[in-house]
Amino acid sequence: MTKKYARLVIILLVFLSQKTIGQEYFTSGYIVNKEGDTIQGSIDYRNNSLNRIRFKDLKNGTINSYTPESIIAFKIDNDIYKSANIETNTSSAPVFLKTIVQGEKSLFSYEQLNERIEFYIKNNEEYILLVFNKEAYTLKKNEKFKGQLTFYLNDCPSINSHTERASYNAASLGNVFEKYYECTGNTVDYKKDTKIKIEKGVIAGVSITSLKFNDNDTSPYLNSKFKTSTDFTGGVFFDISLSQKEKKWSLYNEILYYSYKTSNEYEDIENENIYTTTNTKISHSFIKMNNLARYNFPVGKNLSMHFNAGLTNGFVITEENYKRVERNVYSVQTISTGPALSFPRNHEFGYILGLGLKNNRLTYQVRYENTSGVSGDSAVSSMRKFYLLIGLRI
DSSP: OHHHHHHHHHHHHHHHHHHHHTSOOOEEEEEEETTSOEEEEEEEOSOGGGOOEEEEETTTOOEEEEOTTTEEEEEETTEEEEEEEEEOSSSEEEEEEEEEEEESSOEEEEEOTTSOEEEEEEETTEEEEEOOEEOTTSOOEEOHHHHHHHHHTTTSTTHHHHHTTOOSSHHHHHHHHHHHHHHHOOOEEEEOOOSOOEEEEEEEEEEEEEEEEOOOSSOGGGGSOOOOEEEEEEEEEEEEEOOSSTTOEEEEEEEEEEEEEEEEEEEEESSSSEEEEEEEEEEEEEEEEEEEEEEEEEEETTEEEEEEEEEEEEEEEEEEEEEEEEEEETTEEEEEEEOSOSSBOSEEEEEEEEEEEEETTEEEEEEEEEEOOSBOSSSOEEEEEEEEEEEEEO
16 A cells, blocks of 8 residues: 555656646846847746757747847846857857856856856957866866966966865855955956855655564564554755756755554464464654755746655654563463564664655655664564655745
8 A cells, every 4th residue: 555655646746747847937037139138038048058048028928049149148037148159179169158257357157968067267258268177087187277267367466375275166266256356356247146055944744654574483473564654754954055057956954753653463373272462563753864865957937856865864762662472272361561672773774765846935755765674683674664745945
């Protein structure tokens, strides 16, 4: 029953995402045409390596496609893109460059199809690549970009101390330009916020847990089927964005309260006059720490889908570990009680796989989790869990 229910939920999420993938994904913005006119509207632009946007005019609602050759610039949300010709290994290519810093000295970025991000500076009308290469399988690096920046920003005498410490990413290079403008006192027209974004919120839902023990000769009562446990779970999350581009990659972290309660009955019948009935009750509550890598991609307006995978650690805070054995030999009955598990663990470890949909501040998730279980003795256990969760960003 648990697996069938989980499959239905996963199929529903995939169906909803497929239904939305083909929908329009327009976000408020503007374009600057070749005549220098700014036209307000909304833009569909999911991948800047395609170097094409779809623009819906605010006044008449018409939709047209534009390339770097047909417009000067565009803005979507808080990102400004400039049309530019950049040099590749074989030719000059027209692209949209994302603006990191704009002013007397400017910095831009471009994301290749393989998601490698390159950075450019502008000298007069020429866009110059900041060179950085790292050789595969070695520690050798070509950090030519540091010398390029030192020369480009040479009207600040102290800039060399900042360029030498710079790394080849938007946050570090943006900081070099910030120091430059502080040094020279020149005005910055625009600077993209490149700080790491952390979203936090609360999450709650239902866990569906199944507990299984391996075949065990010393504790045969554990081999019979345990009841599936359906329980409340909830906690807080912290989602740390790693990619500025549509926040594709993030580190998603949770602190959750989780519990389960299950039982079984096992009968060992020698004959109609001699038999044993064992009733077992096992329950635990945990504080869980989940650490997941998450990949996000948009599938509609204000709607995105994500996949995540990672590790979970659970620490026991309460437990029930009980066994009642009723032995009948003809008319004589004896009853004994004791622990069902001889060596219960206080910690479980496992992995998580999941997917979900995000709509504005709400997130809907389904997950599968497999952990090492609660038994530390010869009756090795495994715990399989499915979660149906709703998160709210605060």
